[in-house]
Amino acid sequence: MTLPADGRAPMLVLFDIDGTLVHSAGVGRAAITSAMIDVYGTPGPIDELPFDGMTDPQIVRTLLRAAGFSDDRIDAGLDRLWTAYAAGLEDEIADRRARMRPAPGVPALLDALEETGATLGLVTGNIAAGAEGKLSAVGLWNRFPFGAFGCDDADRNALPPIALERAFRHTGTRYAPGRTWVVGDTPHDIACARASELPVLAVATGRFSVDHLRRAGANEALPSLGDTDRVMSVLACA
Structure with a gap:
């Protein structure tokens, strides 16, 4: 048509x-979880947060604020977080590509x-x-x-x-x-x-x-x- x-x-x-x-197949959630643990030591209450329609930065800030992090502390780790996330996403995609x-x-x-x-x-x-x-x-x-x-x-x-x-x-x-x-x-x-x-x-x-x-x-x-x-x-x- x-x-x-x-x-x-x-x-x-x-x-x-x-x-x-x-x-x-959940590659983004898995990669952001691992990256947040690597950089901040916690993913916050990630199992309680629906990601639907949220931006990646909004997801991270929401979770870390809920875990008691200040915005300054969050901002200090963001560059490392996105580097870790991109690397982790490649690994997750390699594992789950068939799905x-x-x-x-x-x-x-x-x-x-x-x-x-x-x-x-x-x-x-x-x-x-x-x-x-x-x-x-x-x-x-x-x-x-x-x-x-x-x-x-x-x-x-x-x-x-x-x-x-x-x-x-x-x-x-x-x-x-x-x-x-x-x-x-x-x-x-x-x-x-x-x-x-x-x-x-x-x-x-x-x-x-x-x-x-x-x-x-x-x-x-x-x-x-x-x-x-x-x-x-x-x-x-x-």
Whole structure:
């Protein structure tokens, strides 16, 4: 299916990673746990914290504050933490690669979007090294020439404007808000899109149901990205 050849402005689609593009077999949680123990001596109450939609820096700070660390003490270890995390993630991916996979329908959807001339990018809470590792493991990293990452800003709501600016640098096009979609699987993805007045397609491929995502403010919510024609119809309606 193709989008209408009606002279409409180009489309930009910004994807979340975990739960939206990739099922990553827990590599990120395992790597951050090990890195936090190495650098800070504790991962904090990590088993009690859902990571869904949080940026990596937000996860770390939340856990360490809960464990009684001051912000100054947290900041002092962050450079070492991210180095340890990137190394640990490589090891975890090597161990679990066979269980990592693209989410249903993702490769076909990316193909369909590219055929229409849409530009693809990322808006993710992962730091850039984590995004590259997870997407490379399932053969998707090269599909996304730019993005905004957790290392750009710990506040997810600040990431869409960064991605829009990088889209302009990459393509020379200023994408209209109504032609820029955010695609994600959590209420945090919806909130970050809404903060920039962007339409958002939510998919119930993580912990949140279609009804939950609709109540959270998604323009549309679908069970998955598996029905390419249905997804493309939604994106064509902006």
